[in-house]
Amino acid sequence: MFKSDNPLANAMMREIRARHPGLRHALVADAYVALLHRGEHRELKSSFDAAMQILRLCWASDAFLAQSLYRVKAALQRRGVPVLPRICHRLAIMIAGVTIGDPVVMHPGVHLLHGQVVIDGVTEIYPGVVIGPFVSIGLVSGNIGGPTIEKDVMVGASASVLGKLTVGEGATIGANAAVFSDVPAGATVVGVPGRPRTQSNG
Numbered sequence: 001m002f003k004s005d006n007p008l009a010n011a012m013m014r015e016i017r018a019r020h021p022g023l024r025h026a027l028v029a030d031a032y033v034a035l036l037h038r039g040e041h042r043e044l045k046s047s048f049d050a051a052m053q054i055l056r057l058c059w060a061s062d063a064f065l066a067q068s069l070y071r072v073k074a075a076l077q078r079r080g081v082p083v084l085p086r087i088c089h090r091l092a093i094m095i096a097g098v099t100i101g102d103p104v105v106m107h108p109g110v111h112l113l114h115g116q117v118v119i120d121g122v123t124e125i126y127p128g129v130v131i132g133p134f135v136s137i138g139l140v141s142g143n144i145g146g147p148t149i150e151k152d153v154m155v156g157a158s159a160s161v162l163g164k165l166t167v168g169e170g171a172t173i174g175a176n177a178a179v180f181s182d183v184p185a186g187a188t189v190v191g192v193p194g195r196p197r198t199q200s201n202g
Contacts, residue, residue, distance in 0.1 A: 012103075012122075013102065013103070016102075016103055016105060016122070017074075017077050017078045018078065019105050020074040020075065020077070020078045020105060021107060021108050022075070023071055023072065023074075023075035025108055026071045026074075026106075026107075026108040027050075027054050027068060027071055028044060028050045028054070028108075029108030029109035029127065030064070030067060030068070030071070030108060030109060030110060030111070031044065031050065031053050031054045031057055031064075032044060032109065033109045033110070033111045033127075033128070033130075034057050034061070034064055034111055035053065035057075037111050037113070037130065054068070062095050062096035062114075062115050063096050063098065063112040063113065063114050063115045063117075063133075064112070065092075065095055065096065066091075066092035066093075066095050066096035066097075066098035066112070066115060067092075067098065067100075067110070067112050069088045069089075069091050069092040069095070069098075070088070070089075070092055070098065070100040070106070072088050073085040073088035073089050073092075073100075074106075076088070077102065095115075096114075096115030096116070097115045097116040097117070098112065098115055098116075098117050099117070099118045099119070099120070100117075100119045100120075101119065101120035101121065101123075101138070103120070103121060103122045103123065103144065103146070104119050104120065104121070104122075104123045104124075104125070104146070105123070105124045105125070106119070106124075106125045107124075107125060107126050107127050108127060109127035109128055110125055110127065110128075110129045110130075110131070111129070111130045111131070112131050113130060113131065113132050113133060113157075114132070114133035115133060116133045116134045116135075117131055117133065117134075117135050117136075117137075118135070118136045118137070118138065119131075119136075119137045119138055119146075120137075120138035120139060120146065121138040121139030121144055121145060121146025121147075122139075122144055122145050122146050123137060123138055123139075123146030123147055123148070123149075124146075124147075124148045124149070125137075125149045126148075126149060126150050126151045126153075126169075127151055127152075128151045128152035128153075129149050129151070129152070129153045129154075129155070130153075130154050130155065131155045132154075132155055132156050132157035132158070132159065132175070133157050133158075134157055134158040135155050135156075135157070135158065135159050135160070135161075136159075136160045136161070136162065137149065137155070137160075137161045137162075138161075138162060139162065139163070140162050140163045140180075143163065143164060145163070145164030146162075146163070146164065147161050147162070147163065147164070147165050147166065147167060147179075148165070148166045148167070149161070149167045150166065150167060150168055150169040150170075150171075150185070151169045151170070152169055152170045153167050153168075153169070153170065153171050153172070153173070154171075154172045154173065155173045156172070156173055156174050156175035156176070156177065157175045157176070158175055158176045159173045159174065159175060159176060159177045159178070159179070159194075160177070160178045160179065161173060161179045162178070162179070162180055163180050163181075165179070165180065165181055165182050165183070166182050166183070167179070167182075167183040168182075168183055168184050168185030168186065168187065169185045169186070170185055170186045171183045171184070171185060171186060171187050171188070171189065172187070172188040172189070173189050173194065174188065174189060174190035174191075174194075174197075176192070177189050177190050177191060177192065177194040178191075178192040178193055178194055179193070179194035180193055180194070181193075183196070184196065
C-alpha cells in the first residue's frame with residue numbers, strides 16, 4: 001500500500017481510493033462488457049448468474065482474472081486492509097502480466113482483450129474502454145499525472161498513451177501508436193508520435 005512522508009501525497013491517495021467503485025458493481029460491469037466482446041450477448045439475470053459468469057470468465061481468460069484481482073486490490077485498499085492488496089497485485093502480474101498502479105481509477109465496464117498491460121500514474125479510465133495487449137498507459141518521467149481515457153475508447157495492441165492528457169470519448173488509438181497529447185473525441189490516432197488520421201475524399 002502507498003505510504004509517504006508527504007501529507008499532500010497521502011491525502012491525494014486517500015481521495016483516489018475513495019473514488020474506486022464498489023467491488024461487486026465493478027466485477028459485474030466488467031463481466032457484462034467482456035461477454036459482449038466475446039460475442040455472448042446476454043443479460044446477467046441474477047446475482048447468482050452474475051457470480052457464475054464472473055467465475056467462468058476468470059477461468060477462461062487470464063486477463064479477466066488479472067483485472068478482477070486489480071478490482072479486489074482496489075477494494076481492499078479502499079478499506080485500508082494491509083498486505084493483501086500487494087498479494088493481489090503480484091498475482092495479476094504473474095498470471096497475465098497486468099500491472100495497474102495504486103493511483104489508477106478504473107471505472108466499471110472496462111475490458112482487457114489480453115494480458116501484458118501496464119497502467120500507472122494518476123490515470124482515470126471510463127466505462128466502455130477496450131485495451132489491447134502490450135499496451136502502456138500512464139506517466140512520463142518527472143510527472144505523476146497520467147491520461148484520462150474517456151468512454152468507449154479503443155486502445156490498440158502495443159500502443160502507448162503517456163502523460164497528462166485526455167483521450168476523447170469514442171476515439172481509437174491505433175496499434176503501435178505513441179500518444180503524448182490530447183486526442184479529440186471520435187478521432188483515430190496512428191503513428192509515432194500519434195496524430196489523428198485524416199480521411200481522404202478520393
